[in-house]
Amino acid sequence: MTRAIGAGDDITLTELWADPYPAYAKLRQDEPVAWVPAVNRYLVTKHRDIVALERRPEIFSADETGSLMKRVMGHTMLRKDGPAHDRERTGAEAPMRPRPVRDHWTPLFQKTADDLIDGFAERGEADLFRDFAGPFAALNLAMMLGFDDVAAADLQEWSQALMDGTGNYGDVEAVWRRAEAAGAGVDQAVLRAVERLGAQPRPSLISAMLHAGDPLSVDEIRANVKMFIGGGLNEPRDSLATGLYALLCHPDQAQACIDDPALWRRAFEETIRWVAPIGMYPRQTTQEVELGGTVLPARAKLGIVLASAGRDEDVFDHPDDFDLRRKATHHISFGGGPHYCLGSFAARAEVSQVAWPTLFRRLRNLRLDPDNPVRWGGWVFRGVLNLPVRWDP
Amino acid sequence: MPNVNFRHRDGSIDVVDAPLGSSLMSAAIKHPVDGIIAECGGNAMCATCHVYVDAAFGDRLPPMAEEEDEMLDGTASARTERSRLSCQIVVTEEMAGMTVDVPADQV
Numbered sequence A: 001m002t003r004a005i006g007a008g009d010d011i012t013l014t015e016l017w018a019d020p021y022p023a024y025a026k027l028r029q030d031e032p033v034a035w036v037p038a039v040n041r042y043l044v045t046k047h048r049d050i051v052a053l054e055r056r057p058e059i060f061s062a063d064e065t066g067s068l069m070k071r072v073m074g075h076t077m078l079r080k081d082g083p084a085h086d087r088e089r090t091g092a093e094a095p096m097r098p099r100p101v102r103d104h105w106t107p108l109f110q111k112t113a114d115d116l117i118d119g120f121a122e123r124g125e126a127d128l129f130r131d132f133a134g135p136f137a138a139l140n141l142a143m144m145l146g147f148d149d150v151a152a153a154d155l156q157e158w159s160q161a162l163m164d165g166t167g168n169y170g171d172v173e174a175v176w177r178r179a180e181a182a183g184a185g186v187d188q189a190v191l192r193a194v195e196r197l198g199a200q201p202r203p204s205l206i207s208a209m210l211h212a213g214d215p216l217s218v219d220e221i222r223a224n225v226k227m228f229i230g231g232g233l234n235e236p237r238d239s240l241a242t243g244l245y246a247l248l249c250h251p252d253q254a255q256a257c258i259d260d261p262a263l264w265r266r267a268f269e270e271t272i273r274w275v276a277p278i279g280m281y282p283r284q285t286t287q288e289v290e291l292g293g294t295v296l297p298a299r300a301k302l303g304i305v306l307a308s309a310g311r312d313e314d315v316f317d318h319p320d321d322f323d324l325r326r327k328a329t330h331h332i333s334f335g336g337g338p339h340y341c342l343g344s345f346a347a348r349a350e351v352s353q354v355a356w357p358t359l360f361r362r363l364r365n366l367r368l369d370p371d372n373p374v375r376w377g378g379w380v381f382r383g384v385l386n387l388p389v390r391w392d393p
Numbered sequence B: 001m002p003n004v005n006f007r008h009r010d011g012s013i014d015v016v017d018a019p020l021g022s023s024l025m026s027a028a029i030k031h032p033v034d035g036i037i038a039e040c041g042g043n044a045m046c047a048t049c050h051v052y053v054d055a056a057f058g059d060r061l062p063p064m065a066e067e068e069d070e071m072l073d074g075t076a077s078a079r080t081e082r083s084r085l086s087c088q089i090v091v092t093e094e095m096a097g098m099t100v101d102v103p104a105d106q107v
């Protein structure tokens, strides 16, 4: 039955990269769990089906066969199920809980923000994607990991190289080599951190994994740190830049946040609903199962389309609009179930408690640069690709 | 099976049959109770199963572990003395007739 309708047959990768939302709207309408040949997966596009499948991790497994992520990073917690996953996850969790995020990390995020802004405040213009969001996310991630000696530029290069590797379905040799070089760089940095932190535990991720009740081995730490670097940098960067763009397009909403700082968090949740930084992630069925009207065979590869869930008209009124005053909503852009984002509270603090309020406070009359339009791209990861702005220096 | 009342902000109440030994969160999800989201599936990782428990029942609940205490600092609606994560509360007979308030926001 599924194949007869074939709502996904015409979808192309080019179209998804440029603007995936029209294709998702059509899939939600016509065939919410559809085989899409261009991505070689079934795409799951309805909010309710995604919530339902994340409640059944034993059927919808994260341990995908032939995963390029495993090839590039090793077997990380993100691609494990059940107790094997929980052991590594538990080891990493403590420093990312809301309390240490507020008491320990937030003052450090604030320093990162102020130092970066000091570097360009007098210029009166900047590309806040390149000059702020990228380095801000990288420097904060280096701190959270427990890297004292890694430059933001290296971390950004490793992140990009590892991500390109996990998406190298075209088997391009140069991409593998660049990812391997990045992996080697991470391995050495982890070794140095482990030597340092072995003697002196600190509230960092590497330290937590090393000193956990059931400690992770150095190899396990290395794989997970690659996943943190590949996956913990883009999303805060992209949500920071994308949400800032939305706030600059809607000055009344920005002003509402400035007047009532409790609203910054709502602006953040609305940003990641509107454009989910992780637009799609993989799962694989362990048995035949029905989902959203489609019968999936065992070992079917799925793409869980969070980007589409955030625009689901059954859940959100006028879903394509950015509106932080919408009535309380339930986005699922941090995923669900056992793999629910480990960095969700850190990301909220970085972006909505530190970056946005500080930028609006320090850069007077902050506005979009009318001569340089913003560009968009991506579907697995999506956000603005630049953010040219001006202010009164 | 004890009944637990989930009271919404508009005063309406969902009376939930809560199976002994299950978590209060899973009983609410099964019902389902609007406003109990439980994104992480009960792993004390998301704080989207937040409830305010009737003070009279406070001492009939299991004590709060450190993780739960630290997670409650991240709730979307303000934490109070009555705040708990419903996924960390295992239902017992003593909870029959207990009322919990559902917060305005979970995300």
Ligand code: HEM
Residues within 6 Å of the ligand: A077, A078, A079, A089, A144, A227, A228, A231, A232, A233, A235, A236, A239, A272, A276, A277, A278, A281, A282, A306, A333, A334, A335, A336, A338, A339, A340, A341, A342, A343, A344, A346, A347
């Ligand atoms: C706006 C920012 C962010 C968004 C939208 C986001 C989104 C997500 C999503 C959707 C998942 C689930 C993926 C899956 O199940 O396949 C996830 C997992 C994860 N995230 Fe985030 N993330 C963000 C920021 C961060 C940050 C800053 C960190 C690191 C400090 C981080 C670390 C992780 C880790 C380690 C996992 C895997 C957890 C596990 O497998 O148990 N994330 N994130």
Ligand code: FES
Residues within 6 Å of the ligand: B025, B037, B038, B039, B040, B041, B042, B043, B044, B045, B046, B047, B048, B049, B085, B086, B087, B088
């Ligand atoms: S369900 Fe996530 S913390 Fe309770």
